[in-house]
Structure formats: C-alpha cells, structure tokens
Amino acid sequence: MRQSSRYAILPIMFAAAALLSACQSPTDSSDTLEVDDFVDSSVTPSTATAAASTDGRTYRVVRGNNQADDIFAYDFKTTFRVTVTVNKNAADDDVDLSFPVTITSISAKVEQASGGIVTPPTGSDSEHYESVLTQSTGSTFSGTNASVSFNEDVWYSLPSKGKEALITITISFKDDDSKTFTKTVKVLVNP
Numbered sequence: 001m002r003q004s005s006r007y008a009i010l011p012i013m014f015a016a017a018a019l020l021s022a023c024q025s026p027t028d029s030s031d032t033l034e035v036d037d038f039v040d041s042s043v044t045p046s047t048a049t050a051a052a053s054t055d056g057r058t059y060r061v062v063r064g065n066n067q068a069d070d071i072f073a074y075d076f077k078t079t080f081r082v083t084v085t086v087n088k089n090a091a092d093d094d095v096d097l098s099f100p101v102t103i104t105s106i107s108a109k110v111e112q113a114s115g116g117i118v119t120p121p122t123g124s125d126s127e128h129y130e131s132v133l134t135q136s137t138g139s140t141f142s143g144t145n146a147s148v149s150f151n152e153d154v155w156y157s158l159p160s161k162g163k164e165a166l167i168t169i170t171i172s173f174k175d176d177d178s179k180t181f182t183k184t185v186k187v188l189v190n191p
Helices: 002-023
Strands: 039-044 050-052 058-061 070-073 076-086 101-114 128-136 146-157 165-174 180-189
Touching: 039 180, 058 128, 076 165, 076 180, 101 128, 101 146, 101 180, 146 165
Parallel strands: none
Antiparallel strands: 039 076, 050 076, 058 070, 076 146, 101 165, 128 146, 165 180
C-alpha cells in the first residue's frame, strides 16, 4: 500500500515542477537592458589628438628610501568633448529610471596603447596622468532624450614615451530613487 501512494505522488510533483518552471521569467540576455542600451555617448573629435604639454603641469614620482622625490612635466595634453544622452529606453520597465537623473562623478584613466590596443607597462613603470573637467552643460537629465556635454583636459606621460593612449572616462549616475549606474566611454588618442 505504501508503495502505490509513493507512485501516486510522483505525477503531482512533476506537474508542480512544470508549473513552476513555466512561471519563471525568461533568462534571455536580450530581455534585460544594459547601461549601453539606455545611455548613448559620443566623443568629439572621435579620435583625439595630443600635443606637447607646454603649460608647466607636473607630476611627482616618489622615490622612498630617504631619496628626494622627482618632479617631471607631463609629456602630452589632449582635450575632447563627451556628450551623453539618456535615451527613450530609460523608460522601459527593465530600467524604470526616476527622473531627474544626475551625474555624480566623472573620472579618467589613461593607458598606453598601440594600434588602439592597451599595452600595459612592464616592471615598475606606470602611466602618469591627471584630468580636469573644464566645462559642462550641466549635470542633470530631466527626462528621456536629454543630453549633457562636458569638456575634459587630460595631461599624461607614458613609459613608452609615445603619444598613443586609450583614455577610459567613467561617468557615475544616480536617479531620483537613488538607483546608481555607471557608463564608460573610450577615447583613443592618436600617435
């Protein structure tokens, strides 16, 4: 008698498992929007150029072991404009941003490159750089299809002594419900 009741429960368990799996949402990656789907960006010029830095901006190399630090002038300076737009997909249920959306920070990272490919320094060498936001049209997006543009000056020196670099701009956002997200923008600097 016990054995037959065990077999009677199996079809009920299979039916429950099938019902639960039918209720799960799809896991297809096309159903979930990524930041690049609802925040567009452009860089002007599309490939930046650099010139010798002549404004006297410097960086410090700490020597340690009771040796005096070295101070060097940056080799190069580049300037470019970034425009970011929160597009219509921000209103999608998968994103559901609450406006206004605010830019909370902008940072830059410079890496030496060759042919647009990052070539990390070897040994104890490192890239030296700093960036300054020089002008912005604002920091707030009032709704979808709103844009903010900003100019960035970047000074840098690379272990390769070359001009070619890849600059990664990281832009952090927060919406009115404190939802945060970041967008990265790549800027190639020609040799």
